[in-house]
Amino acid sequence: MDARLLIMGGAAGPELLVRFVELAGGAAARIVVIATASEQPETAEAHYVDAFTSRGAGRVRALRLATRADANAPAAATALRDATGIFFTGGDQERITSVLGGTATDSLLQELVASGAVLLGGTSAGAAMMSATMIVGGDGPGVSAASVRTGPGLEFLPGVLIDQHFAQRGRLNRLLSAVARYPHELGLGIDEDTAILTDGDRFEVLGSGAVTVVDAGAASDIRVPGTGPIALAGALIHVLPAGHTFHLTGRKPGIGDSHEDREPASPARPQRVPVPAGGGGPAPAGGADRPGDV
């Protein structure tokens, strides 16, 4: 089964929240919310537990991973193995990588996602960390090496650089700066209340905004000086609103795909059957009083 990722650009509205719940199994969903990115995890946890519960998820709980010890604790594995959907909130993506990177939770998430056992969702910082190379900062006005800082992400979606709040924060310059430096990485700028849903090598756009894809692999010439503006000639740009698709390895938009006749709110693929708890290893039935839950 292919990895399924629902990657949101921040400020997700009802359509995207409902979609996450449906894809995680609806009334049978068991959703785990991880607010490690947030400075105020209680608030973020409460927000998404309520958001998913009120949209019909069977069970939603928060898993507090504040330290690497938490992320290596058996209780975390227990909670994650029981989940049909795992959701990372916004905040600071470097908190996610510094707390989770290389831990047992990191390994288990990779395994669960690769096997298709869970739907992995994330918004804002929880979206940025999904890529192999993560944008961690930089808001310089121009396109230059100094306009973007990157670091390794958790690599759930290889071959891409993800930026969020894209149109709302005018972040094209930093995405262009990043792909000019790393043209093998495809730049994905996801607007607020907008998401990509991956399905193997393809993603579909959901929500009210658009996903801007910048493909500097197509560039005829790129020059990145140590200081000063970058030169980039012949990059491709695609602006893809809901219903449009993109093939990642072929680097081709599916804008011509016939999606006009589908119901926008209906799932693009059959709702997944929730996997049995513990499908990937030892998995005690989860209880509300497990350590690490809130």
Added chain:
Amino acid sequence: MDARLLIMGGAAGPELLVRFVELAGGAAARIVVIATASEQPETAEAHYVDAFTSRGAGRVRALRLATRADANAPAAATALRDATGIFFTGGDQERITSVLGGTATDSLLQELVASGAVLLGGTSAGAAMMSATMIVGGDGPGVSAASVRTGPGLEFLPGVLIDQHFAQRGRLNRLLSAVARYPHELGLGIDEDTAILTDGDRFEVLGSGAVTVVDAGAASDIRVPGTGPIALAGALIHVLPAGHTFHLTGRKPGIGDSHEDREPASPARPQRVPVPAGGGGPAPAGGADRPGDV
């Protein structure tokens, strides 16, 4: 002689101001500043008269065109025919078109520019008005028909849409929105302290930032709904800093042109010989007391 335009993206620094003076003839330059776009023309006029005078221009004066009557007055023609360089300040580009459009000044400017008798410069609103189709507003967060409003410009540089303060104000969305609607127009986003210098069918980039060229003519598919986000697949984007060139009709960046060995501050072409006063028609020698001057 080809039309020469120096089109600045706002907040022009010393390099661009010096370049304008040099290209207008240096110590022999006779520069006319037109602040019609500005709500406070006295301030804008004083700023640029000082800026050009202090950079060695032979003579700089303001020409106040506040009304269509001013723009049809013989005094305006007299001042303009005597100029080697004419400069439009920033402000509101629609004030320029509403005061000048279709007047004797408009016709004369077209004639003087087409003949190469003057260097025409402009910044911000004075840049926007140079294009055939002018962006007059719109700052919606996404790429949509509602994110940009356009109107006819004065058409000194046909075939393009110009946006200014480009990186600084995060205006890619409105430029993409405009070219998606009008893919025959090439979108030029000029950063602050950055300019294009046209030379026939080609322009060169000057200044500290970059010019972003969006070519939606290359797009494989474009869909512009009445409301909601635009879809645009396969547009080309070029980010061109100083020294790089672009061929307008061929829609090709000259990023590979060998400019590395030129002196950045030296003119790319021989300084122009100031044209004799009145080269294009009756032209009394200008005096400081002409009506319309300040």
